[in-house]
Amino acid sequence: MSDDEAFTYNGGRVGSGERQNIRYGISETYLGDPVRIPVTIINGADPGPTAFLSAAAHGDELNGIEVVREVANEWDLSELAGTLVCLPVLNVPGFLAQQRYLPVYDRDLNRSFPGKEGSTSSKRMAHRIFTNFIEPCDIGLDFHTSTRGRTNMLHVRADMADPDVHRLALSFGSNVVIDSEGPSGTLRGESTAAGIPTITIEMGEAHRFQRGLIDEALAGVDSTFAEYGLRERSAVRWPGWRTIISGSDEKTWIRADDGGIVDMHYERGSLVHEGDRIATITNPFKDDDATVEAPFTGLLVGILENPVVYPGNPLCHLVELDAGVRRVIKREQSVADGASS
Known part of the structure; x- marks a missing residue:
């Protein structure tokens, strides 16, 4: 097995046909204990693209956590062609406190990417996530919910002027796509700028699991996998109707x-x-x-x-x-x- 068949990160390697569940250190607490994020990496035996699925960049946005967990732990990925990087909880401190931003630091992790070593706490965390688990990827799906006190129907946010992002957004098969550039510091915006087409999936409300929306998002993931050949048994999804909303109308x-x-x-x-x-x-x-x-x-x-x-x-x-x-x-x-x- 050659090195280019393996997925590598600082401190580890996942060979072809292998799977790893890891807790990766991205910071430390006041007591010097590690702050670690859960990561599942599945490297298929057959070649293909490398995709990341991420959730809970805002610690109170829970629906996406269950989407990423189910793909990683309940789907049959024995015939996966390519590599899957599953990041169900990016903002572990916020998740533990059940709040949107990083507690203590009072920073928005999703305005801190791609991060910077030697900078603020949030940017150091973002840097370790980005360099280890985002930069090696070819495409990305980043799951969010509405902020507290509001709820969204499932929809995609994507920079449709980018042909690669356009393809990814349509592959997910949502009824609504909001065409806008990812704001500076967001995982979507910075990943796309780094050459990794990424879309945001908005779904439901904070602080809860909503089974209907989770199932709808799982169908979207399956459709995306079909478009990129990650799972041959999948089929690209047509949602029945689709509308693309201009960024100028988004607000x-x-x-x-x-x-x-x-x-x-x-x-x-x-x-x-x-x-x-x-x-x-x-x-x-x-x-x-x-x-x-x-x-x-x-x-x-x-x-x-x-x-x-x-x-x-x-x-x-x-x-x-x-x-x-x-x-x-x-x-x-x-x-x-x-x-x-």
């Missing part, structure tokens, strides 16, 4: 003009029409209602979960759709409503 958040208690009238993923009442904001006595209407016909990609707002707080993320996509969604919802009645 179409409808915000509250009044403070109060919110009653949302639609779920994430719903099609709403111009003029539909999306939410009602009331005071504690329910004697002063403020109605929030859809300014255009579109899809609710994300909505508020925490039902209290100040003026200016976001209520929902509404994106416009072309007429063809609207017809398909309406037809699908009609079929679903008929099946449930």
